[in-house]
Amino acid sequence: MAFTSDNVLLFLAVLDHGSFSAAARALGRVPSAVSMAVAHLEAELGLPLFERAGREPRPLPAARALEPQARQLALQLRELDAHALALTQGLEERLTLVIAPELLSARWTVPLAALAAEHPLLDVEVLAAPQADALAMLHTGRAQLALVFERPRLDGREAFQQVGEETLVAVVAPGHALLRQAGQAGGLGEAHLVRTRQVVIAGRDAGVADARVVFGRHVWHTDSPEAACSLLEAGLGWGWLPRSLVQWRLDAGRLAELPLRSLDNHMLLCVDVVWSRERPLGLGARRLVEGMAAMRAG
Known part of the structure; x- marks a missing residue:
């Protein structure tokens, strides 16, 4: 093999500095050694x-x-x-981030891009799972970080x-009976929501859902926000969904906000990145x- 890590750097130094003597100074070598190394490389090639x-x-x-490939190799x-140095400083071999699917449109890619720039060889895995499942993955060690809503x-x-x-x-x-009832009653109260089927995004384990958003006596569960939107657009119930997920559907007339009378139709929840206290975070996390x-x- 003609090229080695050493002579690739030497070859590039001569290109960058324009002479054997200048390359030698940059590399901390004597000019004759640089000249001989280049001659040896030419002979090998x-x-x-x-x-x-x-x-x-x-x-x-x-x-x-040969210069572009040499620079890429360098x-x-x-x-x-x-990367080897970072591993000695506590960088993970793999970093797994699990995200509640309602938050996939959040701005988590921006800091992840910064992390990739700092540690380009870090192996990153991004998963989507309902909130209860995402938190369970933290506790089993399957993931190091979870991006979820605040917990009750x-x-x-x-x-x-x-x-x-x-x-x-x-x-x-838009054509759901709840909207007709709202027009007749001057808005909807909690009783209207309780007796109407609700579509809830929940974990796969027995449909675990956040009690703060469950009103209906009859609840359908799904672990997919897109599936929830499809069910709602088909008129199969009502649901609480993130505005970032449904705004374009509201603008297109595919969904409509419920005119609530006794409740505020804007539930603000904090978004947290969560980790386990039982496992120390690595450098990447x-x-x-x-x-x-x-x-x-x-």
């Missing part, structure tokens, strides 16, 4: 790389042709060294950082939590 007729070596077309070597009760096993807010709105299909918090503060 069977290909001249530099024209030596003048005072300084001039790159030949072959050297320019970048990969630097990333590999940085605090769990001593969990630590968290608030990173945003989300507004839930009660919506229904800490950086991601800091990035999410900084984005909210900014």
Whole structure:
């Protein structure tokens, strides 16, 4: 193998500095060693790389042709060294973030992009799971971080950082009977919601749902926000859904907000990134939590 990590860096140094002596100073070597190493590389390749007729070596077309791949390899070597150092400092081999599906449209990709720029070789896994399932994944160690709504009760096993807010709105299909009842009654009360089928996004384990958003006696469960929207658009019930998820459907007339009389049709919930106190966070997870918090503060 002609190219090695050492002579790739040396080859690029000669290209960047324009002479063997300048490259030698940059690398902390003597000029004769650099010149001999380049000559050895040319012999191994069977290909001249530099024209030596003048005072300084001039790159030949072959050297320019090899330059892009050499620079890519040098970048990969630097990333590999940085990744190895980060692993010694506590960087995870893999970072798993699980997100409540209602929050997939939140701005979690921005701090994740910053983390990827800082640690480009970090293996990241992003999963979507209903909130109860996402929190269960934390406690089993399947995921290190969960992006979820605030919990009705605090769990001593969990630590968290608030990173945003989300507004839930009660919506229904435009032709649903609830809207006709609202017109007749001058708005809807809790009794109307209780006796009408409700569509709820919940965990897969026995339909575990947030009690704060469950009003109906007859409840259908799904673990998918898109499925919930489809059920509501089909007129099969009403539901509380994030405004970021349904706004375009409201604008298009595919869903309508319920005119509530005795309740506020805007439920503001905090959005938290949560982790287990029983497992220390690695470097990547800490950086991601800091990035999410900084984005909210900014």
